[in-house]
Amino acid sequence: MRRAGSVAAGLVLGTLPLVPLAAQDSTATDLPPAGYGTLRQEDVALRLQTPNLQIRIVPLDERVIRLMAPDTYESFHRVRDAKALELADLMRRYGIREPTLFLVTFFGLQDQARFSPEIVTILSQNRFFRPLEILPLSPLWSGQTLSQRETATAVYVFEEGIRLFAPFTVSYDGNSTNAWEQHLHTLDRERASVAARASADRRP
16 A cells, blocks of 8 residues: 555656756666655755855755655655746756756854855766756845854756766865765665565555
């Protein structure tokens, strides 16, 4: 029996525009079935910290978010849906077919914490990536200043070429993290578990 929420997650998929898969990844190119994941956002998030800020970065690739619990999966789809028209315009403007999307959140650790959105960068396969565009989701984004415990969130749009199923490095203001390499093991295990749960659910 499929768990509660999984049917809804599958229906949501059919109504939302999807950014195409990154074809350059030879690993995990097949989409796992929707609605069977159990991962939390924290299981795939990358974190960086400065004295004033904490930054959380989460990939919005369909192959990743389908491995999350149904309510989290639906939440990320709503984010992508909210920015679908802007994303389509950016893809036409830059001539790109398969942008790589991340959800980036800045957390204020103290009052008057300034953040610089554009200096979040990614190093993948010896290639350096800066965001092509940043699509804010929070009204606080424009001020680029947070009070303690305030947050500001945006969708970051990168060009093709970031290999999500290989190790990469995220950096901000001289701070870097290579934790994605460990997250890949988590994704591999969950992908196998999702396939097993979906197979069992299809049995008569």
